[in-house]
Amino acid sequence: xxxxxxxxxxxxxxxxxxxxxxxxxxxxxxxxxxxxxxxxxxxxxxxxxxxxxxxxxxxxxxxxxxxxxxxxxxxxxxxxxxxxxxxxxxxxxxxxxxxxxxxxxxxxxxxxxxxxxxxxxxxxxxxxxxxxxxxxxxxxxxxxxxxxxxxxxxxxxxxxxxxxxxxxxxxxxxxxxxxxxxxxxxxxxxxxxxxxxxxxxxxxxxxxxxxxxxxxxxxxxxxxxxxxxxxxxxxxxxxxxxxxxxxxxxxxxxxxxxxxxxxxxxxxxxxxxxxxxxxxxxxxxxxxxxxxxxxxxxxxxxxxxxxxxxxxxxxxxxxxxxxxxxxxxxxxxxxxxxxxxxxxxxxxxxxxxxxxx
Amino acid sequence: xxxxxxxxxxxxxxxxxxxxxxxxxxxxxxxxxxxxxxxxxxxxxxxxxxxxxxxxxxxxxxxxxxxxxxxxxxxxxxxxxxxxxxxxxxxxxxxxxxxxxxxxxxxxxxxxxxxxxxxxxxxxxxxxxxxxxxxxxxxxxxxxxxxxxxxxxxxxxxxxxxxxxxxxxxxxxxxxxxxxxxxxxxxxxxxxxxxxxxxxxxxxxxxxxxxxxxxxxxxxxxxxxxxxxxxxxxxxxxxxxxxxxxxxxxxxxxxxxxxxxxxxxxxxxxxxxxxxxxxxxxxxxxxxxxxxxxxxxxxxxxxxxxxxxxxxxxxxxxxxxxxxxxxxxxxxxxxxxxxxxxxxxxxxxxxxxxx
Numbered sequence: 001x002x003x004x005x006x007x008x009x010x011x012x013x014x015x016x017x018x019x020x021x022x023x024x025x026x027x028x029x030x031x032x033x034x035x036x037x038x039x040x041x042x043x044x045x046x047x048x049x050x051x052x053x054x055x056x057x058x059x060x061x062x063x064x065x066x067x068x069x070x071x072x073x074x075x076x077x078x079x080x081x082x083x084x085x086x087x088x089x090x091x092x093x094x095x096x097x098x099x100x101x102x103x104x105x106x107x108x109x110x111x112x113x114x115x116x117x118x119x120x121x122x123x124x125x126x127x128x129x130x131x132x133x134x135x136x137x138x139x140x141x142x143x144x145x146x147x148x149x150x151x152x153x154x155x156x157x158x159x160x161x162x163x164x165x166x167x168x169x170x171x172x173x174x175x176x177x178x179x180x181x182x183x184x185x186x187x188x189x190x191x192x193x194x195x196x197x198x199x200x201x202x203x204x205x206x207x208x209x210x211x212x213x214x215x216x217x218x219x220x221x222x223x224x225x226x227x228x229x230x231x232x233x234x235x236x237x238x239x240x241x242x243x244x245x246x247x248x249x250x251x252x253x254x255x256x257x258x259x260x261x262x263x264x265x266x267x268x269x270x271x272x273x274x275x276x277x278x279x280x281x282x283x284x285x286x287x288x289x290x291x292x293x294x295x296x297x298x299x300x301x302x303x304x305x306x307x308x309x310x311x312x313x314x315x316x317x318x319x320x321x322x323x324x325x326x327x328x329x330x331x332x333x334x335x336x337x338x339x340x341x342x343x344x345x346x347x348x349x350x351x352x353x354x355x356x357x
Numbered sequence: 358x359x360x361x362x363x364x365x366x367x368x369x370x371x372x373x374x375x376x377x378x379x380x381x382x383x384x385x386x387x388x389x390x391x392x393x394x395x396x397x398x399x400x401x402x403x404x405x406x407x408x409x410x411x412x413x414x415x416x417x418x419x420x421x422x423x424x425x426x427x428x429x430x431x432x433x434x435x436x437x438x439x440x441x442x443x444x445x446x447x448x449x450x451x452x453x454x455x456x457x458x459x460x461x462x463x464x465x466x467x468x469x470x471x472x473x474x475x476x477x478x479x480x481x482x483x484x485x486x487x488x489x490x491x492x493x494x495x496x497x498x499x500x501x502x503x504x505x506x507x508x509x510x511x512x513x514x515x516x517x518x519x520x521x522x523x524x525x526x527x528x529x530x531x532x533x534x535x536x537x538x539x540x541x542x543x544x545x546x547x548x549x550x551x552x553x554x555x556x557x558x559x560x561x562x563x564x565x566x567x568x569x570x571x572x573x574x575x576x577x578x579x580x581x582x583x584x585x586x587x588x589x590x591x592x593x594x595x596x597x598x599x600x601x602x603x604x605x606x607x608x609x610x611x612x613x614x615x616x617x618x619x620x621x622x623x624x625x626x627x628x629x630x631x632x633x634x635x636x637x638x639x640x641x642x643x644x645x646x647x648x649x650x651x652x653x654x655x656x657x658x659x660x661x662x663x664x665x666x667x668x669x670x671x672x673x674x675x676x677x678x679x680x681x682x683x684x685x686x687x688x689x690x691x692x693x694x695x696x697x698x699x700x701x702x703x704x705x706x707x708x709x710x711x712x
Contacts, residue, residue, distance in 0.1 A: 071506070118687070122694040125644050127438065127506065131631050132686035139679030146676060246676075254514050267507050300521035300622075307515020314503050314511065322502070 013320035017264030017313065018276045025279050028286045036293040042168035046175070048285040053174035054079065054237040054249075056281045059256040059263075060185045061229025063277045066260050067189075068222045069202040069269025070126035074115065075230040076252035077137030078108055080245070082234025084141045087149035087244025090156060097155040105231045111137070112227015116220035126223075134253065141246030148245035151238065160239045174236040181232065185274045198222060202269030258306055259284055262313050266321075283309065376641040376648075379693065380656040383639065387663045394671050407543045411666065419662035420550035421446075421609035421616075425629060426636040426654040427557055428491075428605025431565070431598045433637050435577045436646025437498060437505030439599060442606040442633055444516020445490045446626025449610030451520040453483035454529040454620035457536055472533040479536075484607045490516070491603015495596035509599075513630065520622035528621045531614065540616030550612050554655075557605065562651055574598065578646025635682070636661055639689055660685075 010019060033040030049056075058075050065072045082104045089095040089103075111133065118129045151157070163170040189195040197218040200208040209215050237249060263280030265272025287305050291297045372378060391411070392398045401410035425442050432439045456479035457472045472479065490512060497508035531537075542549040565571030576584040577591050585591050609629070614620045638644060639660050640653025664685060668678045691697055 118691070122691050122696055124690050124694055128634070128638060128644060128686065128690055131634065132683045132690070134683075135631070135679045135686065136683030139677060139681075139683060142676030143674070143680060254510070257510065258514060261507070267504055298521070298526055300518040300526065303518030304515045304522070307511050307518065310507075310514060311497075311511045314497075314507050315501055318502050 013323065014271050015264075016320060017316060018273055018279070020316065021263055021276060021279045021283065021313075025283050025286060028283065028290065032286065032290050032293060036290075039289075039293055042166070043170070044289065046166070046169040046171050048282055048289065049175045049178065050172045051240075051288075052281050052285040053172070053178040054233040054240060055252065055255055055259065055284070056178045056278060057181050057229050057236060058233035058252060059259040059277045059281055060181055060274055061226035061233075062253075062256040063185070063260050063263070063265055063272055063274055064189065064198055064222050065126075065226045066257070066265050066267060067202045067269060067272045068198045068219060069205065070119065070219075070222065071130065071257070071267075072112075072115075072133075072223065072226045072230075073127065073130040073253045074111075074133030074137055075226065075233070075256055076249045076254075077134045077141070078111060078227060078230035079234040079237055079249040079252055080141050080247070081137040081144075082108060082231045083238045083241065083244040083248050084144045084149070084246060085244070086235065086238045087151050088144055090151055090153045091149055094153075097153065097159070101235055104235060105228060108231020108234070109224050109228040112230070113220055113224040115227065116223030119223065120216050120219045138246065144246075145244075146246070148243050151242045151244070156239065156242060160242050172239075174239055177232070177236055181229070182274065182278060189274050194218060194221065199270060202271070204270075255284060255306075258310050261317075262309055264313075264317075266317060267314075376650055377653055377656065379689070380640050380653050380660065383689070384656055384660050384663065387660060387667060391663070391667055391670060394667075403546070406546055408546045411670075413548065415659065415662050415666050416551055417548040418666075419658045420548070420554045421612045422629070422632055422636060422661060423554045423655050423658040424557060424605045424609045424612070425602075425633040426640070426658045427554070427561055427651060428602035429633045429637050430640075430642055430649050430651055430654045431561075431574050432505070432602045433634070433642050433644060434574045434646055434649035435595060435598055436581070437595070437599070438634065438644070439491075439494060439509045439602045439606075440506060440630045440634075441490065441494060441509040441512035441516055442602065442609075443626040443629035443631075444513050444520070445487050445603055445606035446610040446613060446629055447520035447620075447622050448490060448516055448523065449483040449487045449607035450614035450620040450625045451523040451529070451622055452486045453479050453536075453611055453614050454531050455523055456482050457531055457533045458529070470532060470534045472536070476533070476535055480539075480611060483611050484604060487607015487610065488600055488604040491600040491606070492596060494603065495599030498599060499592040499595035517622055520620075520625070524620060524622050526622070528619055530619045536615050537618060538615070540612045540614075553608065553612070557608070558651060558655065565649075565651065570594070575647050575649065578648070580647075632661055632682075633658075635686060638686075638693075641693075 009015060029045075032044075038044070058079060062072055062075060085104050085107070086100050089100045090097070115126075115129050115133050118124050119126050159173050162173045164172075164176065189198070197208065197213045197215070200211070200213055201215055201218060205215060233252075234249075238244065241248065259280030260272070260277050261267060261280070262283055263273065263276030263278070265276060284306060287309075288302055291299065291302055388398070395411070398411050401408055401412060403409075425446070429439055429442065456474050457476070462469045462471060474482075494505075494509050494512060497503045497511070498505050501508070538549060539553075540550060544552060565574065573584070573589050573594050576587065576589055577594060581591060606626070606629075610626065613625060634644075636657030637649075637654045638657070640650055640655070640657035642649040642653060661682070664681060665678055668681050669675060673681065692701075
């Protein structure tokens with residue numbers, strides 16, 4: 001048993017993207033600190049968490065789905081419908097917060113489980129099922145109400161205005177919720193049996209099945225978890241906005257996927273860290289903060305920068321991946337590497353072309 | 358029910374097993390539902406040499422989606438997907454609007470329209486931008502080796518930003534009258550957009566059915582490795598396929614912007630990628646690649662447009678449209694799914710083949 005040295009561990013294709021993300025975040029934050037007055041402060045740093053707590057929660061659910069080799073496009077709609085249901089129940093029916101919150105969380109988890117069952121037992125593509133989920137949830141929002149509903153319930157405003165005073169900065173209740181979710185997710189991903197099965201399924205579903213792992217149950221649970229996280233994201237979003245609206249969280253599924261990918265999770269499944277997703281979210285947050293501090297740039301630059309970053313990270317993943325597979329198998333063993341890829345049926349033509357050269 | 362299926366004669370089985378059976382059936386059911394609610398639904402009127410009626414309206418409004426779906430079909434046949442088409446629609450519409458711009462001058466009480474650049478240049482420019490976007494996607498998929506959904510996700514995220522950049526964040530109104538012919542003009546009694554769809558359909562049909570291209574595309578979809586070793590230039594074909602999808606999205610952007618006489622970076626082509634994928638799936642093209650049907654995609658686009666029309670005409674609030682679409686997605690997907698097929702069609706050959 002020889003332990004890999006630190007340098008090999010750091011350049012491991014599984015950790016390198018995470019390190020690059022961390023470096024990029026520090027670089028961007030450092031740039032902001034030098035370029036703009038008042039940028040370098042504990043409060044600006046904490047605001048990254050306050051403004052993106054809901055995204056972090058949603059992205060954590062997404063991370064598990066992506067590691068399992070799937071994708072969940074319904075999360076944005078689920079966040080919106082959660083804000084909508086909460087707002088309607090609280091404002092029109094005067095339900096107390098401690099009834100509404102568990103109810104919407106349960107609904108979110110059930111919806112996720114429904115999608116998981118369709119994906120697992122009807123052999124449907126996750127992409128299509130969750131796309132349908134996105135249509136359904138967005139549509140439900142507008143069936144409930146077309147207008148935006150403002151929440152004036154004292155319990156909700158109290159949670160929304162709650163601030164925990166730290167030495168140099170304040171954080172909101174959302175940040176505390178996100179922190180709990182984050183710690184829970186790290187435990188779930190890296191220290192629980194569930195997490196190990198998720199990684200195994202993402203690595204190779206067939207192998208996981210042959211190993212006798214509970215593939216079907218875990219896949220349904222992964223989507224249930226994502227639905228639950230989206231609903232919890234919706235609850236925190238309700239605290240953040242104090243309103244319910246069908247157009248809330250438009251495109252959040254993309255932000256969540258972007259954060260996951262920028263955080264070093266491979267979209268082919270099997271590789272990824274919840275911590276990476278945290279830094280992915282922070283990078284998205286810091287881009288927005290930089291643009292706000294600049295003042296002259298328009299908000300649509302955010303989308304372009306996120307797109308460019310996504311592109312850079314995906315290219316990087318490809319480079320690392322092909323480098324790693326070359327190192328693993330050697331250039332001579334082309335036939336050997338291609339054959340299993342054919343059997344699994346998941347190699348892209350370009351991958352094969354790369355192997356062939 | 359079991360005895361009925363076993364007693365069914367050969368042509369029954371052939372009909373049920375035909376790939377276009379479900380899409381056509383769905384469309385027919387939808388049309389009949391409409392007929393039940395509206396006695397004049399199938400009525401087509403001739404006004405000043407232009408045909409009018411619900412059916413013509415549905416055909417006309419389905420044309421941008423049909424174009425995008427036609428572009429998406431070969432992409433999905435290669436086991437890919439292009440989620441950036443909505444953003445490309447926005448970019449191309451923005452390009453066209455910026456190039457045409459168009460001012461209205463009133464000279465001696467007569468309205469005179471002036472465009473920034475000649476109309477053909479503007480159209481070519483918008484199409485070229487669409488093609489360029491598609492080629493970018495194709496390059497990422499074929500040469501960098503990204504997963505299609507991720508490669509196109511990049512442009513989906515950044516594309517709306519780019520469209521906003523082109524229009525400087527404004528909704529640009531187009532004032533150039535001849536441009537409106539693209540989306541609202543009539544030729545020989547039928548909407549002009551239909552001719553565009555028909556032309557694209559025929560060209561695509563020719564290339565996929567009468568040349569080896571269709572075979573190559575399906576081969577890549579069925580088994581990329583085998584097709585590579587069989588000597589198919591997978592990279593070049595994938596580049597073409599994504600380029601074509603971008604071009605079609607560009608064309609749809611032209612028609613849409615011409616129809617609404619403006620370009621809106623935020624909302625042009627919103628959720629269009631989802632509609633297009635849905636149309637292609639409804640048409641019987643497998644998302645797992647290797648099998649595609651152009652006619653199916655056209656029927657799929659018509660199903661979606663008819664569905665939209667139905668929800669409006671039977672008095673369901675427009676907001677419920679998304680819910681109806683979602684329910685249809687779920688039903689169609691579940692019915693098309695393998696476990697369900699095995700359950701419905703107890704056919705040893707089909708069961709054996711699917712294993």
